[in-house]
Amino acid sequence: MSAADNTAAQPALPRSLLAADLRFALLCAVGIALFPFLLHPLGGYSTLATQIAIVSIASIGFNLLLGYAGSLSYGHAMFYGGGGYIAAILLLRVNPQHPNVWLCVIGATLATAFLALLVGAVTVRLYGIYFALLTLAFAQMVFFIVEQAKDWTNGDDGLQSLPNALLPLGSWNIDLTAHLPSVDLGPFGNLGELRLWYIFAGICLILVLLLSRTLTRSQFGEVLGAIRENEQRSSLIGFNAAAYRLAAFTISGALTGFSGALRGLFDGSIPIDAVGIDRSGSFVIYTVVGGVQTLFGPVAGTAVIMFLENVLSARTPAWRLIEGLIFVGVIVFLPRGLSTVLKQQRDKNPRGLFVRSLRPSTEEPDPLLKPAAEGHRGGPMSIIETFKLGKLFGHFAAVRDVDFRVNPGELRAVIGPNGAGKTTFFNLLSGTIAPSSGTVNYKGREVSRSSGTSRVHLGIAKAFQTASLYSDQTVRQNCRLAALARVQGPFKLQVFRRSTRLDDVDALAERAMTRLDLIGVADVRAGDLSHGDKKRLDIAIALATQPQILLLDEPVAGMSKDEARKTEALIRKLSTEMTVLVIEHDMEMVMGISDSITVLHQGTVLATGTPSEIQANPRVQEAYLGGHSEAELAHG
Amino acid sequence: MEAFFQALLGGLVLGLIYVAIAVGLTIIFGTLRLVNFAHGAFYAIGAYVGLVVAQHIGVGWAFIAAPIVVALFAILLDRVVLRPFYEKEPTAQLLVTFGIALVVEESLRLIFGATTQQYKMPEALQGSFTLGPITYPAYRLLFAGGVIVMLALVWLFIERTTYGLIVRAGIRDRIMVQLLGGNIRQASTIVFALGAAIAGLVGAAATPIYSIDPATGFAFLVPSFVVVVVGGLGSFWGAVLGGLLIGELQSLTNLVYAPASSVVIYLCMALVLLLRPQGLLGESEVIRQ
Numbered sequence: 001m002s003a004a005d006n007t008a009a010q011p012a013l014p015r016s017l018l019a020a021d022l023r024f025a026l027l028c029a030v031g032i033a034l035f036p037f038l039l040h041p042l043g044g045y046s047t048l049a050t051q052i053a054i055v056s057i058a059s060i061g062f063n064l065l066l067g068y069a070g071s072l073s074y075g076h077a078m079f080y081g082g083g084g085y086i087a088a089i090l091l092l093r094v095n096p097q098h099p100n101v102w103l104c105v106i107g108a109t110l111a112t113a114f115l116a117l118l119v120g121a122v123t124v125r126l127y128g129i130y131f132a133l134l135t136l137a138f139a140q141m142v143f144f145i146v147e148q149a150k151d152w153t154n155g156d157d158g159l160q161s162l163p164n165a166l167l168p169l170g171s172w173n174i175d176l177t178a179h180l181p182s183v184d185l186g187p188f189g190n191l192g193e194l195r196l197w198y199i200f201a202g203i204c205l206i207l208v209l210l211l212s213r214t215l216t217r218s219q220f221g222e223v224l225g226a227i228r229e230n231e232q233r234s235s236l237i238g239f240n241a242a243a244y245r246l247a248a249f250t251i252s253g254a255l256t257g258f259s260g261a262l263r264g265l266f267d268g269s270i271p272i273d274a275v276g277i278d279r280s281g282s283f284v285i286y287t288v289v290g291g292v293q294t295l296f297g298p299v300a301g302t303a304v305i306m307f308l309e310n311v312l313s314a315r316t317p318a319w320r321l322i323e324g325l326i327f328v329g330v331i332v333f334l335p336r337g338l339s340t341v342l343k344q345q346r347d348k349n350p351r352g353l354f355v356r357s358l359r360p361s362t363e364e365p366d367p368l369l370k371p372a373a374e375g376h377r378g379g380p381m382s383i384i385e386t387f388k389l390g391k392l393f394g395h396f397a398a399v400r401d402v403d404f405r406v407n408p409g410e411l412r413a414v415i416g417p418n419g420a421g422k423t424t425f426f427n428l429l430s431g432t433i434a435p436s437s438g439t440v441n442y443k444g445r446e447v448s449r450s451s452g453t454s455r456v457h458l459g460i461a462k463a464f465q466t467a468s469l470y471s472d473q474t475v476r477q478n479c480r481l482a483a484l485a486r487v488q489g490p491f492k493l494q495v496f497r498r499s500t501r502l503d504d505v506d507a508l509a510e511r512a513m514t515r516l517d518l519i520g521v522a523d524v525r526a527g528d529l530s531h532g533d534k535k536r537l538d539i540a541i542a543l544a545t546q547p548q549i550l551l552l553d554e555p556v557a558g559m560s561k562d563e564a565r566k567t568e569a570l571i572r573k574l575s576t577e578m579t580v581l582v583i584e585h586d587m588e589m590v591m592g593i594s595d596s597i598t599v600l601h602q603g604t605v606l607a608t609g610t611p612s613e614i615q616a617n618p619r620v621q622e623a624y625l626g627g628h629s630e631a632e633l634a635h636g
Numbered sequence: 637m638e639a640f641f642q643a644l645l646g647g648l649v650l651g652l653i654y655v656a657i658a659v660g661l662t663i664i665f666g667t668l669r670l671v672n673f674a675h676g677a678f679y680a681i682g683a684y685v686g687l688v689v690a691q692h693i694g695v696g697w698a699f700i701a702a703p704i705v706v707a708l709f710a711i712l713l714d715r716v717v718l719r720p721f722y723e724k725e726p727t728a729q730l731l732v733t734f735g736i737a738l739v740v741e742e743s744l745r746l747i748f749g750a751t752t753q754q755y756k757m758p759e760a761l762q763g764s765f766t767l768g769p770i771t772y773p774a775y776r777l778l779f780a781g782g783v784i785v786m787l788a789l790v791w792l793f794i795e796r797t798t799y800g801l802i803v804r805a806g807i808r809d810r811i812m813v814q815l816l817g818g819n820i821r822q823a824s825t826i827v828f829a830l831g832a833a834i835a836g837l838v839g840a841a842a843t844p845i846y847s848i849d850p851a852t853g854f855a856f857l858v859p860s861f862v863v864v865v866v867g868g869l870g871s872f873w874g875a876v877l878g879g880l881l882i883g884e885l886q887s888l889t890n891l892v893y894a895p896a897s898s899v900v901i902y903l904c905m906a907l908v909l910l911l912r913p914q915g916l917l918g919e920s921e922v923i924r925q
Contacts, residue, residue, distance in 0.1 A: 128726030137902035324738035
């Protein structure tokens with residue numbers, strides 16, 4: 001993508017993109033057309049080529065989940081076998097006189113998509129081993145149902161000798177089992193060995209590859225990648241992580257079911273192993289060997305392993321050992337899979353495609369960017385307020401009975417000795433944790449039970465004590481993600497469009513970077529920034545969500561004195577446009593910039609007042625001066 | 637009624653195997669933060685070593701050789717393959733240990749064949765134990781007693797030794813333990829080898845009861861993971877409670893409606909994960925890893 005492409009106002013799918021897709025599809029078609037003839041001299045046969053094309057679709061679906069959403073499912077056989085069984089049952093039970101491929105395949109795909117939606121709804125909130133085991137558990141339940149429903153599935157024997165389905169296309173009724181015309185190709189076999197099935201499976205594979213390519217490069221793919229990299233941050237810039245993972249799980253399950261349905265119809269049989277635990281494991285092997293997070297990796301892995309299975313199994317009993325050794329070898333030595341050896345430039349970092357070329361923006365931001373600040377400065381209504389707010393950890397009351405009130409436009413500092421409950425209090429305000437008692441009101445509306453994600457969309461944003469960033473992405477991309485969340489909302493299944501086409505997003509990100517003085521490092525990887533820049537980037541990310549209240553947890557902690565003063569000035573400037581709450585130990589800063597100060601001590605409010613009132617308050621001095629010298633406190 | 641007691645005892649024996657494997661998983665997780673999908677392989681290797689030694693040397697030696705060989709194998713694995721994965725995300729650990737499990741299973745299949753094998757206990761232990769209306773093979777009761785003694789020793793190790801302290805601390809806060817220094821490397825190797833040896837010994841000891849084929853390791857591993865999840869990752873007593881619960885559940889379901897015995901444990905796990913994600917006795921902090 002060139003910069004010119006991006007800046008022009010363009011429709012959803014510009015012609016250049018369509019052309020690129022067409023080129024891509026053509027390239028795939030050439031590869032798929034050649035594949036069976038390359039397989040032949042190696043000892044493969046035409047049936048295998050078709051099976052590889054079909055199973056690759058499942059692997060691509062699996063990779064969407066493992067590679068792009070970062071979740072390892074150990075139960076994808078429930079979709080693969082499930083798709084196969086549903087297709088077969090549709091074939092046998094619905095209008096058996098006129099068996100129709102479309103009906104079986106589309107019906108099975110929709111049904112598995114629904115199954116994936118149900119299973120996903122309960123699994124996507126889990127991670128790592130818990131997610132793997134729970135998906136395995138559901139797959140075992142599906143296996144059990146398939147095994148028991150003998151009237152429909154023929155139990156352990158599986159469904160055999162399925163009738164041949166026809167593919168109605170316009171006025172034709174295509175028999176996919178028909179052979180292509182016989183043409184002798186010497187060492188590459190004979191064209192006539194192939195059935196029409198291969199062409200059909202190849203077209204399906206191309207379409208799925210196109211879908212996968214578009215999806216991973218789309219706005220949806222970009223957000224999915226962000227959630228994989230840093231879920232905490234993604235939730236607190238306003239993305240609904242669970243919804244994204246659920247969508248990825250559902251698409252992944254549907255593609256796997258689609259593949260299973262095709263395989264059942266092609267083979268004319270479904271063994272019960274199709275829903276078995278080894279089947280689930282095979283998708284792990286195919287995808288990892290080929291290369292997670294790559295477009296062609298799953299296809300390559302499927303081809304290599306299925307080829308080994310079919311060709312080696314006839315020659316040596318050690319073929320499964322060889323397969324296992326390849327798998328371990330790839331994980332240890334080539335964590336991104338075989339396809340990285342073949343091709344260095346790949347979708348390793350799909351987000352990389354979204355980088356806009358640097359376009360210095362000198363224009364004034366449009367009105368859209370002005371934080372909505374009605375009732376600004378001294379309005380009658382408080383912007384955020386808590387009543388008897390409390391949080392228990394076990395028996396320990398980290399925060400208790402806190403009544404707190406901030407007026408719009410105020411810059412309020414929250415101070416207190418270590419362990420006073422400041423960070424917990426901020427987490428209660430931002431919605432990262434739920435209160436044990438009491439309420440949080442935002443603009444007169446109770447938000448105590450709403451999630452951190454939805455509070456971001458209401459206008460409450462937070463910068464973390466330890467900067468929470470997307471380390472592998474540039475400063476600009478970090479800010480763009482936050483701006484994207486503001487522009488698109490918590491969830492959007494935008495799988496066809498790239499976020500680069502949203503000018504609002506760029507403008508918001510640009511503005512956030514400008515405000516925090518990060519334009520100079522806009523294209524530096526966030527992980528490579530200095531400590532001070534990281535902290536400022538964290539604030540910029542929060543700012544790019546266009547908040548009305550900005551919560552800053554120790555924004556200058558660990559900074560050098562110069563950096564701290566510079567950041568302090570930037571915060572002071574921000575506070576003219578929005579409400580700012582800041583936790584800070586740097587008393588010079590607290591006394592210098594705050595309109596008012598709340599002192600927390602042992603989870604309760606000790607005092608609230610102007611900086612001079614706080615300094616004069618004897619109770620504050622008594623409680624607080626254990627941590628800081630009187631001179632330090634008086635400094636501001 | 638007799639069948640019920642038989643099933644109850646059967647569930648106890650099965651449950652104790654799960655407990656032993658699950659305790660190994662839990663202490664390894666505690667020290668290394670490693671989610672070890674290859675733990676079933678330790679069971680299988682122990683079983684085959686036990687088989688060979690019992691057939692050629694003597695049953696007594698099998699119980700000594702199996703844990704030693706498996707512990708050495710675990711140390712090798714730790715040094716050669718797993719080290720770089722300890723600091724990686726759980727998914728990478730799952731993948732590499734899954735791969736190791738695959739390689740071990742296939743190697744065993746090549747060496748010993750795919751058929752189910754078993755070795756016989758000496759005459760003295762082949763008898764039955766009768767109590768009222770219940771008759772039960774003596775070796776199974778001996779096995780149960782042996783596993784309980786072994787678990788008691790493991791508990792003492794965790795509660796009373798320095799290494800155990802590291803295990804307990806590591807479950808709570810691994811980074812803190814690392815910062816405090818000490819010989820974490822050595823401790824983790826020892827704990828890894830110990831967890832493996834337990835699985836290996838149980839594998840050898842259980843073979844006269846359950847027999848062995850190359851896939852048995854994985855077949856025992858998955859329910860053991862269920863046990864860990866149900867009991868609570870990182871909790872010794874959670875593993876004990878979960879193991880006995882799952883063992884009995886499976887055994888009693890088998891009595892009532894045999895086909896459901898394979899799926900009932902998954903239902904149980906799904907319920908626990910949905911209602912109490914940290915497990916019955918787990919601490920909520922370790923859940924998200």
